[in-house]
Amino acid sequence: MDTLKHHHVFRTLVARLAAATHLPPEQVEAQLRPPPKADMGDYAFPCFELAKAEKKAPPEVAKALAERLIRDPEISQVTRRIEAAGPFLNIQAEPGVLCAAILHQIVEAKEKFGHGTEGAGRTIVIDYSAPNFAKPFHVGHLMSTILGASLVRIFRALGYRVEGVNHLGDWGTQCGFQFLAWRRADPKEREEQLAKRGLEYLVELYVSINAPGKALNDLRRLLTDKEIAADPSRLKEVEAKIEKLKPEVDAIDNEARALFKKLEDGDAELKALWQRMRDTTLQVLQKSYDRLGIVFESDSGEAFYTPMLPKLIEDLKKRGILVQDEGCWVIPMSEPGAKKKALPVIVVKSDGTTKYETRDLAAAIYRKEHYEFAQNIYVVDMRQKQHFDNLFKALEKCGYGWAKDCHHVWFGLMQGKDGDQVQVMATRGGSMIPLKDLLDRMVGIVRMIVREKNPELKPEQQEIVAEAVGVGAIVFWVQSRRRTSDIVFDWKLATSPDGDTGPYVQYTHARACSILRKHEGEVSPFADLKVLEAPAEVAVCKHLDRFGEVIRQAAKDYEPSLIASWLIETARAFNDFYNQHQVLKADTGAQRDARLVLVDATRRVLAEGLRLIGVSAPQEM
RNA sequence: GUUCCUGUAGCUCAACUGGAUAGAGCAGCGGAUUUCUAAUCCGCAGGCUGUGGGUUCGAGUCCCACCGGGAACGCCA
Numbered sequence: 001m002d003t004l005k006h007h008h009v010f011r012t013l014v015a016r017l018a019a020a021t022h023l024p025p026e027q028v029e030a031q032l033r034p035p036p037k038a039d040m041g042d043y044a045f046p047c048f049e050l051a052k053a054e055k056k057a058p059p060e061v062a063k064a065l066a067e068r069l070i071r072d073p074e075i076s077q078v079t080r081r082i083e084a085a086g087p088f089l090n091i092q093a094e095p096g097v098l099c100a101a102i103l104h105q106i107v108e109a110k111e112k113f114g115h116g117t118e119g120a121g122r123t124i125v126i127d128y129s130a131p132n133f134a135k136p137f138h139v140g141h142l143m144s145t146i147l148g149a150s151l152v153r154i155f156r157a158l159g160y161r162v163e164g165v166n167h168l169g170d171w172g173t174q175c176g177f178q179f180l181a182w183r184r185a186d187p188k189e190r191e192e193q194l195a196k197r198g199l200e201y202l203v204e205l206y207v208s209i210n211a212p213g214k215a216l217n218d219l220r221r222l223l224t225d226k227e228i229a230a231d232p233s234r235l236k237e238v239e240a241k242i243e244k245l246k247p248e249v250d251a252i253d254n255e256a257r258a259l260f261k262k263l264e265d266g267d268a269e270l271k272a273l274w275q276r277m278r279d280t281t282l283q284v285l286q287k288s289y290d291r292l293g294i295v296f297e298s299d300s301g302e303a304f305y306t307p308m309l310p311k312l313i314e315d316l317k318k319r320g321i322l323v324q325d326e327g328c329w330v331i332p333m334s335e336p337g338a339k340k341k342a343l344p345v346i347v348v349k350s351d352g353t354t355k356y357e358t359r360d361l362a363a364a365i366y367r368k369e370h371y372e373f374a375q376n377i378y379v380v381d382m383r384q385k386q387h388f389d390n391l392f393k394a395l396e397k398c399g400y401g402w403a404k405d406c407h408h409v410w411f412g413l414m415q416g417k418d419g420d421q422v423q424v425m426a427t428r429g430g431s432m433i434p435l436k437d438l439l440d441r442m443v444g445i446v447r448m449i450v451r452e453k454n455p456e457l458k459p460e461q462q463e464i465v466a467e468a469v470g471v472g473a474i475v476f477w478v479q480s481r482r483r484t485s486d487i488v489f490d491w492k493l494a495t496s497p498d499g500d501t502g503p504y505v506q507y508t509h510a511r512a513c514s515i516l517r518k519h520e521g522e523v524s525p526f527a528d529l530k531v532l533e534a535p536a537e538v539a540v541c542k543h544l545d546r547f548g549e550v551i552r553q554a555a556k557d558y559e560p561s562l563i564a565s566w567l568i569e570t571a572r573a574f575n576d577f578y579n580q581h582q583v584l585k586a587d588t589g590a591q592r593d594a595r596l597v598l599v600d601a602t603r604r605v606l607a608e609g610l611r612l613i614g615v616s617a618p619q620e621m
Numbered sequence: 622g623u624u625c626c627u628g629u630a631g632c633u634c635a636a637c638u639g640g641a642u643a644g645a646g647c648a649g650c651g652g653a654u655u656u657c658u659a660a661u662c663c664g665c666a667g668g669c670u671g672u673g674g675g676u677u678c679g680a681g682u683c684c685c686a687c688c689g690g691g692a693a694c695g696c697c698a
Contacts, residue, residue, distance in 0.1 A: 036641060046640065048678080058678085087678090088641065132698075172698060302698090328696055349696040356698050382626065386693055412626080413692075424692085446660095453660060469660090481634060485627070486691060492647095493633060497660065499646040500634085507660050515657050546637095553637075565635065568645080572662095579653090579662045599657090621660080 004116065004548045007101035009078045009093050013043060016075050020068050021050055038539060041081065041090035042098065048087060058087030065089050096530030099541040099598075103529050106544060106601040111608055114547035119160030125367050126152050126162060128379035129294075130301075132169035134178050134202040134277050137288050138432035139489060140414045140424075146478045146614055147411060148379035149294045150560040153612045158555055163371055164294075167363065168301025170278050172356055176260030178202065178277060179270060180252065181209035183259075194276075199284040202277060209256075212249045216242065261353050264306065278303075288435050291471055293614065305362040309354050312362050313347065321398055322347055331394045345394050360391050361398075368402055375405050377558070382410040382484075409558040412486035433489070442495045443470030449497060450621065457620070465621045469503050472615040476502025479564045479613045500568045502615050505606060508571035512603035513619040515583050516596070523600045527593035536577040540598060543570040544605050551612065560613050567609045574602050 006014075014032065018025040028045070035044035047065065051058040062084035069075050069082050069089075081092040106113045128148020131141050152164045182190060182205060193201040219242050228234050263270040282299065289295070313329065316322040322329045327350030333342040347358050367376055378388055388408035395403035413424050416432070447466040450457065457465065477494050480501075481487065497503045516523070532541065543566075550566045553559070583599055586592035607617040 033637070033640095036644095040641085044641085048640080051678095086641070169698060174698070326696085330695080343695050346695050351696080353696090355696070357695095381692095383692060384698085385625065387698090410626090415691080449660065453658075485634085488633095490633085496633095496647075501646085501660095503660060504646095507658080511658060511661080518657055549637085557638095561635095562637090565645090572645085575661055576663090578657080582657070584657050620658085 004552060005105070007105050007545070009098050009101045010043075012074055012078050013091065013093075016069065016072050017045060020065060020072070023050070034542070035088070035090055038535070040085065041083075041092040042538075042542065043091045043093070045089040045091070046087060047089060051087070059084065062087055062089045095533040095535075095538045099532035099538055100529035102541045102545045103532075103597055103601050106605065107525065107597065111604065113605060114551050114608070115157045115159070116548070116552070117159040119155060119158045122374040123161045123163065123371050124155050124375045124377060125165060125371050125373045126155075126377045126379065127165045127167045127363075128152075129289075129296075130167040130169060130380070131281075131285060133171075133175060133301075134199070134206060134281055135169075136199065136203045136432065137285055137435050139435055139438055140432055142435065142474070142478050143381065143411045143414060143483070143487075144379045145289075145292065145294065146475055147409070147483060147558075147560065149292065150479065150612060150614050151377065151379065151409070151555075151558060153614070154551060154555050154560060154563075157551055157612060160374075163297045163373075165367075166296040166299040166301070168278075168282075168299060168303075169356075170274075170281075171302035171306060171359065173257055173260045173353075174206075175263060175274060176256035176258070177209050177252075178206055179259045179263070179273060180256045181205035182273065184209070194280070198280050202280060209252065212245060212252060216245050216249045219245065257351065257353075261351060264353055274303075288439075291439060291467075292475065293616065302356060302359045302363075305359045305366060306354070308362045308366060309358055312365070313354075313358070316347070316398065319398075326350070331397055333390060333393060345390050357387070357391065357394075360387075361394060364391070364395055364406060365400070368400070373402075373405065375407060376402075377407050377409055379409045379411070381413055383413070384408070385410055407558070409483070411483035415486055415488045438494065439471055439474060441491075442474050443467055445495055445497060446470040446473065446503070454621065465618050468616045468618045469497075469506055469621055472502040472506055472610070473497060474502075475614045476505070476564060479560050479615075480568075482561050483559060502610075503621075505567045505571045505610060506615070506617060507621060508574055509603055509606045509610070509617045510619060510621045511578060512574065512599050512606070515599050516603065517619075519584060519596060523596045524593045527597050528590055529594050529597060531588075531590050531594045532598060534577075534581060536573070536580045537595070537598060539573045540570070540577050540602060543573045544601060547605055547609065554612075563609055563613050567606065567613070570602070570606065570609070574606075 010032075014025050014029050017023075017032070018028045021028065031049075032043050032045055035041055045065075047058045047062040050065075051061040054061060066082050066084040066089055069091075075082070078094055078097050079091055080094045081090075083090055109115070126148055128151070129141065129145040131137055148164065152162045155162045185193075185205065190201075197204075219238055222228050222238050228238060259270065263274060313322065316331075317329065321331055323332060324330075325332075325344060328346045329348035330344035330346050332344045334344075335342070345357050346355055347361070348354060364376060367373060380388070385408060388406075388410075392403045392406050392408075395406065415424050443466050446469045447462070450462045450465050450469070454462070454465075473496075474494065478487075532538070546566060550562055554562045577598075581595065583592060583595040586595055610617045
């Protein structure tokens with residue numbers, strides 16, 4: 001399964017350690033880890049389990065093991081120091097040998113270093129981004145979009161065939177709201193506005209038609225406010241306002257629902273309008289995807305699956321999986337023995353229309369038939385956890401064993417800060433920041449820095465760098481936290497160019513490229529890499545060595561942030577090396593040649609790591 | 622009310638899935654440039670890991686309770 005290839009120093013240690021302890025090599029490999037501090041050594045082996053098996057104290061076992069290994073001729077060729085430190089066995093590899101072993105792997109594998117073939121012949125479907133029809137692309141969409149696109153790249157690096165699907169929210173009652181707003185607008189003006197402002201105008205329509213509904217919600221929220229609840233006169237006032245507003249909101253809701261039903265029933269005029277609105281949306285989205293370097297294999301949204309619904313529903317009814325409940329057709333979710341009744345999944349609403357659950361069922365089945373996936377992944381925020389739990393359970397109830405291959409990769413919410421109030425960014429509330437604004441602002445900040453730091457760069461080159469570093473900074477910011485925590489959007493934090501950021505890693509990469517550029521020649525393939533013995537050199541190599549392991553962990557946990565933090569650590573190690581040692585003006589030619597290999601390897605691996613998380617790597621900045 | 626996330630330095634986050642003295646960045650203070658890019662590097666300071674119990678050789682990590690923050694709770698998506 002795990003085809004991670006280790007260099008010969010590591011392999012030797014595992015083999016000899018396994019022989020000395022009589023443990024299976026896999027177990028030794030799993031336990032062998034770097035100690036907390038670099039001066040303790042390169043590898044540490046905890047002796048707790050071994051001690052348990054031998055019924056001895058761990059420090060005693062560690063000591064005996066150390067004495068044994070020191071006398072092992074194979075081990076002594078690759079190690080400099082082996083010692084017991086309490087219950088741990090610490091091993092320092094022979095520095096030059098270790099550096100050479102690691103760098104040889106990179107020189108050989110080039111861009112493929114760290115990649116794997118464990119996914120060969122298997123397909124993964126990743127459903128991500130999925131913005132809604134006729135709504136703006138804002139910073140709230142960043143998480144799914146960036147996380148999903150990154151997972152696509154990571155799984156491809158491990159040999160999987162990956163199908164990225166942009167499951168557009170282009171069907172449902174919301175379309176009815178959009179149509180209603182369109183109908184209420186002046187026919188001449190709406191054409192002009194759509195031609196001139198495109199998506200922006202559609203968003204305006206959507207916000208305006210939802211304004212009464214939002215006002216009603218706000219009023220209802222006031223009812224639970226302690227201060228108001230305690231004051232009968234104000235409470236009455238609020239209740240009166242609600243009563244007054246309710247008929248209007250109900251009317252809008254009913255009309256919108258009716259319009260959506262008409263669309264779903266096949267009304268040609270609405271279908272044409274729908275197509276125009278969809279095209280307008282996609283056209284604008286494409287600009288953002290281009291800037292982020294994202295390409296989807298499919299943009300089949302919810303609408304794509306609607307033709308499959310009647311047959312699916314008929315089939316489920318026939319098999320007795322769908323049952324009637326309060327006018328709806330549902331899949332019951334309650335387990336026979338459970339004490340609490342779980343709510344059923346509604347597949348057909350009482351007015352005969354379908355829900356997004358219906359389309360998600362059809363989509364999953366279609367993907368299984370069409371792609372034969374090994375995994376079907378949904379990159380959607382945590383609010384929909386229950387929805388996906390239900391969806392997967394429903395698939396199971398439909399008799400699909402592959403339901404277990406479906407995963408909801410959830411993430412925390414992007415929240416806006418309004419004074420002390422923290423709330424989720426939403427289109428309805430109008431509190432969201434368009435993605436374009438955020439990217440433009442960051443690019444602007446970077447543009448100023450480029451002009452200041454690198455004035456000899458040609459203006460058009462400066463602009464390319466500003467775009468790459470600006471967009472990269474935002475992408476890195478999103479990727480630099482674990483996906484499970486919420487983000488409170490803060491302009492200052494999101495757009496900072498200093499510290500543990502994308503620009504830091506990009507700058508490090510550019511520095512490495514700069515050395516190679518100044519070298520003006522080939523990096524010698526015959527360099528004697530064993531001369532790389534300084535602690536800073538060894539530290540860089542050890543970081544590079546971890547790349548493959550980090551990619552695999554990121555794939556296993558669906559957590560690209562692991563690559564982001566590894567990039568920071570690796571860049572830091574390289575900058576430390578850069579500060580301490582000269583490359584082009586090294587003391588000896590042998591040292592220079594070996595360090596050039598190190599610089600070249602670092603440059604390669606950093607660029608690849610950045611690519612995997614969706615950040616570009618300019619050669620100068 | 623039920624369920625699910627979350628709580629670590631002033632702020633934003635890590636901690637290799639139960640291992641050694643809990644680490645980075647920002648902000649603050651002090652240093653390093655006759656040098657391949659100073660968008661860098663080094664040092665100082667900053668902590669009862671929300672609180673209380675439990676599990677064991679060992680807990681930020683697992684279990685229970687409580688407190689604070691966020692979210693979901695069928696005919697929206």
